[in-house]
Amino acid sequence: MKPLMRPYGDTLNDGKMQLSFTLPMEVGPKGEAVAKALCETMGVADATVVHSEALSEHFSFYILYGTLTHAVDSDAVEVRDIDTESMSKDDIEAYIDAHFDHPITFIGASTGTDAHTVGIDAIMNMKGFAGHYGLERYRHVKAINLGSQVDNETLLEEAIKHHADVILISQTVTQKDVHIHNLTAFIELLEAENRRDDFLLIIGGPRITHALAKELGYDAGFGPKKYAHDVASFAAQALVNKRSQSKR
């Protein structure tokens, strides 16, 4: 039997869902009808408006419950995740020792106009985050953190200057897809300078996923609850793979 998936309220396959959204129209019966009609078009049947209120004369807010008529075959859903194994700090250090005759150089920054540093610091700085030490504390790793508001050109210059193996980019502000524009611009810059293959490119931030990273032309992406050892594990193994591929 196929594991068809539907949301669960209190009975298997009842398909119960809650939704809430704002409409740019006056509150009232018409607004409620529109909200229900929208649910219907999404495949949420028998939607009931359990709450509605005016946000101003021209805007209204709705909470609805309904029954989802769709189901998804969970076997057919693919997850695009990092396939290398995540190792502990000690194991990573031993791995680097065994596979590299020089320390791995990571250079990182929070780029563009983004001034958030806590994310990149969590990965790179000595102290790390949530009990996971940062790259700076790793043996056989050189971690250069350029801080925030670093423009793409500067990041590339510094990466070349320090012979970096891995470039780490953090993006926190995502409004109006500013992170997508900025990350795309960096790939374009690398390609224009013919430098794309010189580095392993890793991005991270609260709204970053591995799938997004791949889509944008990066080697990997890390989001919340990922720490230095996840990044270092991936990087060390990916660098070894890259080397063996280029030898072939």
Added chain:
Amino acid sequence: MKLTLDTHTIDACRRDARHIADAIKTELDPYSTVSVERTVLRMLGIDGVDAFDVPYVNVLVDHVKTHGDLRFGIAHHMAWAIARTTKTPQTIAKRVAEGAMSLGDYFEPTTPDYTVLTPFINQSFARIRTQRQHRETVLENHPAPSPEKYVIVATGNIHEDIDQALSAAARGADIIAVIRTTGQSLLDYVPYGATTEGFGGTYATQENFRLMREALDGYQRHHGRYVKLVNYASGLCMPEIAALGALERLDMMLNDSLYGIIFRDINMKRTLIDQAFSRVISGYAGITINTGEDNYLTTTDAFEHAHTVIASQFINERFAEHARMPATLMGLGHAYEIDPSVDNSFLYEIAQAQLSRQLFPDAPLKYMPPTKHMTGDIFKGTVQNALFNIACVTTKQQIHLLGMPTEAIHTPFMSDRALALANADYIYKAFKAFADSVDIKPGSLIEKRAHAVLDNARTLLDDIREEGLFVTLKKGTFAGVSRGENDGKGLGGVFKKHPLYTNPIMERMLAACEEDAS
């Protein structure tokens, strides 16, 4: 509800803070900056941009750098040029921008007749006074409540911001802050005109200020209630934005050099000089400033570093006093940022909030909601915000920044704001007389915590007094971020004043504030 606090310790903190801030003032008084000079030009009535969208005030200051001697100040050059050409500042600006005139041709290294500037200064001052008067009159009829519910709008598009602001007003917001776009702090000019493309915020421009003010005034005319408007006098154009806010009747300005130094890597000398002038302008215009101590707790642990907030509040108080600001305009900042997994976190928050309240009894304290420990769990977030709201009313904070359930996700949606306002309203009602009905037990956890934070603040202030603020900033004491005296953005815009340098705007404003005070 009251804490028993040791007045000797409090006095010692104030003495230290005075020493620390006064030393900075003495060190930086001999300097001015390009942004201070541009502000003087704005106060002479210069507005507009050249063919390349460069503001005239930038054109003029850059022009004087090469064709005059900026050390004498821009007012000096303008006074000579006006005296000799009898043209208005605006005409002079246009002609210089067109390359049809050089201020170098009129410059003399002797004191000019500054009275030629008086009619233009009078115009700006009259406008600011009228704006201030208007605010005071309206607020007399409809006094601001306490606490005041403060929400942000940040769509990037001023027209969309207005829709969001009006909806928030309709749902009871007392204060609307328009957050600035990323990157604006580092622009060494103020963009011009109405703007629709910002990220994580909207450009601060004079026209955007005017449009939002007009919308909120429209709300007030219909409903009687005055809704205050906030923006950011910060970054490399700190005093210019303060001036624009004064002209367009903003009511509050985020204004804190320490924030710019720590979180935007702006050079400390540059921004402290800029801050001094911007606070004078805000004081003169009756604009409440908001300081940024709350942000320290977003990068360091709120429990361990609580005392850095108190120490910084004392220093900020003294900087505001330099500008002759009354305490009633000092919106000193702090925040509810202790990790929710800590036992008794709510009690520690009460201790901190009540401590700030009692240390600065006349200041309209700015209280920030939980941000750092907000997650994608918007339901839990609503509970976190409820606890914060309780802390706010029970310790009688004034400027109540409402927490958004979606803090960890996006800049607020219209519905997020409405939910936040409803949350606060409910708690205001439910806890109305709570603070006046309970006491903090002597020797209790809350009181002990408050004492410990105050003692640590005092020790820290002693250290800063000993080593000087610049060294403290290098050590990374605030927010765990280290900044060097000669590092950061904007140092190139700092210059040493000539003995004949005058800033007639600053002088007149300070004199007026002095008069108001006496």
